[in-house]
Amino acid sequence: xxxxNDTTRPRPEDGPPPTHQKLMIAAGVLLVxxxxxxxxxxxxxxxxxxxxxxxxFFWYQFLWVFLCSGLTYAAYRLTLAARKNNGGDR
Amino acid sequence: MSAQVAVMxxxxxxxxxxxxxxxxxxxxxxxxGFMASRFKRGDGLESLDEWGLGGRKFGTWITxxxxxxxxxxxxxxxxVPAAMFATGAVAGFFAVPYTIxxxxxxFIFMARLWSVSHRHGYVTTADFVRGRYNSRGLxxxxxxxxxVATMPYIALQLVGIQAVLEVAxxxxxxxxxxxxxxxxxxxxxxxxxxxxxxLRAPAVIAFVKDILxxxxxxxxxxxxxxxxxxxxxxxxxxxxKMAANNELTGxxxxxxxxxxxxxxxxxxxxxxxxxxxxxxxxxxxxxxxxNSRNTIRRNAAILPAYxxxxxxxxxxxxxxxxxxxxxIGLDGEAxxxxxxxxxxxxxxxxxxxxxxxxxIAIGALVPAAIxxxxxxxxxxxxxYKEWLKPDATPKQEAKVSKVMSLVVKGFALxxxxxxxxxxxxxxxxxxxxxxxxxxxxxxxxxFTRWFHRWALLAGWxxxxxxxxxxxxxxxxxxxxxxxxxxxxxxxxxEQMGYIAMTAFALNLAxxxxxxxxxxxxKVSNGQDETIPFDYFADADDPRVQKDLAEHVAxxxxxxxxxxxxNAGPR
Numbered sequence: 001x002x003x004x005n006d007t008t009r010p011r012p013e014d015g016p017p018p019t020h021q022k023l024m025i026a027a028g029v030l031l032v033x034x035x036x037x038x039x040x041x042x043x044x045x046x047x048x049x050x051x052x053x054x055x056x057f058f059w060y061q062f063l064w065v066f067l068c069s070g071l072t073y074a075a076y077r078l079t080l081a082a083r084k085n086n087g088g089d090r
Numbered sequence: 091m092s093a094q095v096a097v098m099x100x101x102x103x104x105x106x107x108x109x110x111x112x113x114x115x116x117x118x119x120x121x122x123g124f125m126a127s128r129f130k131r132g133d134g135l136e137s138l139d140e141w142g143l144g145g146r147k148f149g150t151w152i153t154x155x156x157x158x159x160x161x162x163x164x165x166x167x168x169x170v171p172a173a174m175f176a177t178g179a180v181a182g183f184f185a186v187p188y189t190i191x192x193x194x195x196x197f198i199f200m201a202r203l204w205s206v207s208h209r210h211g212y213v214t215t216a217d218f219v220r221g222r223y224n225s226r227g228l229x230x231x232x233x234x235x236x237x238v239a240t241m242p243y244i245a246l247q248l249v250g251i252q253a254v255l256e257v258a259x260x261x262x263x264x265x266x267x268x269x270x271x272x273x274x275x276x277x278x279x280x281x282x283x284x285x286x287x288x289l290r291a292p293a294v295i296a297f298v299k300d301i302l303x304x305x306x307x308x309x310x311x312x313x314x315x316x317x318x319x320x321x322x323x324x325x326x327x328x329x330x331k332m333a334a335n336n337e338l339t340g341x342x343x344x345x346x347x348x349x350x351x352x353x354x355x356x357x358x359x360x361x362x363x364x365x366x367x368x369x370x371x372x373x374x375x376x377x378x379x380x381n382s383r384n385t386i387r388r389n390a391a392i393l394p395a396y397x398x399x400x401x402x403x404x405x406x407x408x409x410x411x412x413x414x415x416x417x418i419g420l421d422g423e424a425x426x427x428x429x430x431x432x433x434x435x436x437x438x439x440x441x442x443x444x445x446x447x448x449x450i451a452i453g454a455l456v457p458a459a460i461x462x463x464x465x466x467x468x469x470x471x472x473x474y475k476e477w478l479k480p481d482a483t484p485k486q487e488a489k490v491s492k493v494m495s496l497v498v499k500g501f502a503l504x505x506x507x508x509x510x511x512x513x514x515x516x517x518x519x520x521x522x523x524x525x526x527x528x529x530x531x532x533x534x535x536x537f538t539r540w541f542h543r544w545a546l547l548a549g550w551x552x553x554x555x556x557x558x559x560x561x562x563x564x565x566x567x568x569x570x571x572x573x574x575x576x577x578x579x580x581x582x583x584e585q586m587g588y589i590a591m592t593a594f595a596l597n598l599a600x601x602x603x604x605x606x607x608x609x610x611x612k613v614s615n616g617q618d619e620t621i622p623f624d625y626f627a628d629a630d631d632p633r634v635q636k637d638l639a640e641h642v643a644x645x646x647x648x649x650x651x652x653x654x655x656n657a658g659p660r
Contacts, residue, residue, distance in 0.1 A: 016622045016623060016625070016626055017626050028198075031194035031198060032194070034190060034191060034194055035191045035194055035195070035361075038187040038190055038357075038360065039187075039191070039357040039360070039361060040357075041348055041352075041353035041354075041356045041357050042350075042353045045347050045348045045349070045352075045353060045356075046347065047347065052321065053320060053321035053322045053325065054321060054325070055325060055347065057179070057183075057347050057348075058183070058401075058405070061183070061186045061187060061190070061401065062186075062398065062401055064187075064190055065186075065190055065394045065395075065397050065398045065401070066394075066398075068190045068191075068193060068194065069193075069391050069392065069394040069395075070391075071194070072193050072194055072197055072390045072391040072394075073388075073391035075197060076197070076384075076387045076388060076390070076391055079387070080384075083626075
């Protein structure tokens with residue numbers, strides 16, 4: 001490792017790395033979806049339809065564990081793509 | 091009460107097989123904790139980076155186990171199903187949306203905190219605030235809040251161990267020494283391996299803890315419903331119990347689902363808790379110990395696996411309703427906190443009950459260790475080095491931290507042994523309200539310096555007082571005691587909501603208004619030692635490596651290239 005002399009790396013004085021804004025906004029939207037969905041409690045505080053004996057309230061929130069995980073991972077890939085042209089995953 | 095204790099102890103009986111399994115697994119974990127100092131070893135343990143952050147080199151999977159072990163504490167595993175059992179879905183199941191919305195939120199800011207901390211050698215959020223505004227006052231406010239909020243949390247981990255020991259039949263008796271000896275021994279072991287191995291100890295033990303927890307809960311969720319008449323019967327019994335009137339208050343016992351108006355309570359509890367969780371020093375410590383800014387982002391996608399398990403565990407509180415579990419302590423009084431250990435003891439063969447008890451007891455060790463390390467780091471970095479000995483070397487800092495980790499745990503032990511458990515629970519409730527008030531100073535400052543340091547301090551101070559007063563005013567309708575819960579009427583919305591969120595809104599309003607005024611009056615907002623690039627730096631950044639290469643444990647922090655605030659703090 002050539003400390004401080006690697007010209008392919010961004011330099012601190014260059015400021016923040018170039019970012020693909022549209023991709024970052026898309027990532028932001030993906031992250032906000034689960035927050036809004038789960039904070040809108042009246043939309044899911046009900047018993048029907050049941051699934052395997054579970055009231056809707058419960059299985060719906062369990063479902064969001066997986067949806068949120070998937071959306072967060074998609075957002076992660078988008079942030080990588082948004083700053084890819086920059087010599088590293090930042 | 092002593093005669094009664096003897097009678098009850100005889101009734102409950104010591105569960106010999108379960109206890110043996112518990113002791114064996116506990117010893118195994120203790121040995122692992124001591125051996126952990128060799129895990130991914132760096133250049134000794136003579137700095138906060140090494141002792142307190144495990145060398146900042148944990149990869150995605152180690153971080154997953156460590157954070158999972160850290161955030162989903164033994165107390166959570168005891169308290170969430172207990173809340174479901176006692177008062178239903180609003181007080182209990184909100185833990186699920188809480189631990190889901192948590193991850194998009196930390197995804198947004200944690201990578202920035204990681205990068206700036208890595209570039210500047212920050213170990214705590216108070217370090218960052220100090221660097222961002224050159225404000226000792228604001229930094230101290232953040233540090234003290236973190237420290238004070240963590241203390242009762244550590245004490246509650248002990249309550250978790252106590253619950254298990256109580257159901258296993260030990261910890262009773264007339265003799266005060268015999269009564270508390272098991273807890274005392276467990277904590278002495280914890281203190282010793284934390285002292286010697288630092289953050290590496292909980293990192294290693296977290297593997298055992300998390301695997302045991304997954305095993306126990308999956309087995310419980312597959313096996314138990316069949317024993318109590320299936321999920322239909324479980325939800326039916328819960329609905330019946332929650333609708334029935336409580337004799338003391340004359341109102342329904344609890345909520346089967348959040349009813350009309352309870353949506354606010356459910357949502358604010360979830361959001362407020364999620365915003366607060368990564369302000370706690372122990373969450374930050376575990377996050378900063380990861381080896382790159384993207385490790386924490388990848389973890390935001392895979393950590394929800396624990397939330398799924400937590401949801402299942404919450405439902406076990408209702409399985410206990412269907413099973414007719416009677417959680418009665420060694421003192422002969424009903425104690426909802428014992429419901430999960432009691433359910434396991436009633437329903438499982440003794441050896442598997444032992445495994446389940448171990449999962450909870452070991453589950454207490456991981457967060458207790460990380461919390462004490464995080465509180466100790468906060469003390470040594472933001473109080474000792476900042477106020478008492480500014481020229482402290484990395485070695486001295488680490489020494490102070492190690493000793494402080496013992497003091498913190500000793501304090502927690504005394505707290506639990508001498509005071510009523512309810513005090514720890516009250517303080518934990520307050521801690522959640524308090525810690526959220528550091529959010530604007532830490533998280534908003536990661537993105538902007540528009541907020542003024544004195545405005546942030548003022549918002550914090552007012553919100554702390556408001557939150558404390560509001561929490562005090564909540565009276566438990568059954569016992570008539572203060573600090574009866576975390577919900578109060580939200581002014582303007584006129585619905586019940588989480589006090590921490592109301593205080594947070596007040597905090598924010600004050601910070602915005604005062605910032606505008608102070609900027610208009612051109613009051614200095616302090617020197618910023620960070621630059622925009624710092625918030626994107628990664629582990630292989632050449633400048634970070636250059637400064638780290640110059641680190642010497644025995645010498646004061648140096649700054650070889652003369653650029654202010656590189657690796658190695660002021």
